[in-house]
Amino acid sequence: MREGPDIARVAALIGDPARANMLTALMSGRALTATELAAEAGVTLQTASGHLAKLSEGDLLRGRKQGRHKYFAIASDEVAAVLEALMGLAAGSGHLRTRLGPRDTALREARVCYNHLAGTMGIAMFDAMISEGQIATQKDQISLTAKGHAFAESFGIKMSELEATRAPMCRECLDWSERRSHLAGKLGRAYLSAFLDLGWATRDANSRAVHFSPKGRAEFSRTFAVTT
């Protein structure tokens, strides 16, 4: 009997504190897993799963399964616009927090994505491998070329060991902060391990950040012909 669209349904979805916390966390533009979002909202994984299902059902979030993780991200710019407007309005009584600390910028540059390298450096590496012809992109998947195979071998990665298992060698992994792809799969994992073993970088103890040393960064740039 009412005219107009059902704004109450959408607003009620945002109106729950747990869901609101999830959405605010996702406003960074990065995709987060269900577990991360559960921690962010301060609820258990079961509860978070229910919330995320509702948010997906309501077209506020879009979920993507990657391996055994499920990543969630804001569904559209319109959703972001609503959240943005809400934050502006709520800033009147609350305090707005816009400052992203040094840890956040570090995360954007280089971080662990499940078990491979993500962030701007991960993307740079992926782009370089494409343009070097180490990776070929088919319609919907990617594969390692002979050149890429040789390069990895020369880098010190034991390809024969990697080839022993059936799991995919190369996979694309979408980086939500940049909306670009980076390298996943067994090879992606192997490269990250190599970087750590070589002392180029170290993992942050209690975050997903990966810290490259100056020397490691230089080696990385030279190896992958990164144009930084």
Place this chain on the structure above:
Amino acid sequence: MREGPDIARVAALIGDPARANMLTALMSGRALTATELAAEAGVTLQTASGHLAKLSEGDLLRGRKQGRHKYFAIASDEVAAVLEALMGLAAGSGHLRTRLGPRDTALREARVCYNHLAGTMGIAMFDAMISEGQIATQKDQISLTAKGHAFAESFGIKMSELEATRAPMCRECLDWSERRSHLAGKLGRAYLSAFLDLGWATRDANSRAVHFSPKGRAEFSRTFAVTT
């Protein structure tokens, strides 16, 4: 723990169907009384009173007492922006449940918006008054020109009586279904009263529809040079 701007509180306020209906009704820009809003939301006056208190407390509405009526209006442009964004999102992603029946089309054509004429005919009238130079549009408000004043007088509206009170003579009122403006304010009310008094139209007993007679419609079109 991580207390950002409290968007959940605001969203939850909008998230209740009754309150959402009230807010949508107020998006017309007009202030409405508690009783009118109760009818709009489909709840009793007691319930509405509680909702309105919460909306006021949450700075979404501003209420002012006038005599024994209490008028409520959207508190700020920021609130309107949030509602607008929500409508856009709910209309696009969601199911717009507007199955327009015969009564609905009548409503779309001509209806009472609080006390003045809304719908396509209200918009046609407003556009005609603009192009005839009866109304001048400033930056954020509109005003009656001398020509418009004379026209209203010649139409039989006693302008001296209207000018006795301080309330705004002309106001814009946004039609959500059409996203266009129509005439509100004392003059808008006076014109609607005149249409009814002249027998051009009658009000539906239990809806907001306004039914124009064939003769009334012809007179209306001639008076406002409507190009239908």
Place this chain on the structure above:
DNA sequence: CTCATAGTTCGATCATAGCCGAAGCATGGC
């Protein structure tokens, strides 16, 4: 293969808040 981790589903519990009846103020008209 087995084990561990990520996520989902189900069921029960429990709190929040929406709703209305009835009574209480307040204002205006007489």
Place this chain on the structure above:
DNA sequence: GCCATGCTTCGGCTATGATCGAACTATGAG
């Protein structure tokens, strides 16, 4: 003074839905 009308407050009923424990599925690691 009286009554009518508009709105608010109070108390109790009820339902929706948020929450978590436990059991289940799926995927990857070794």
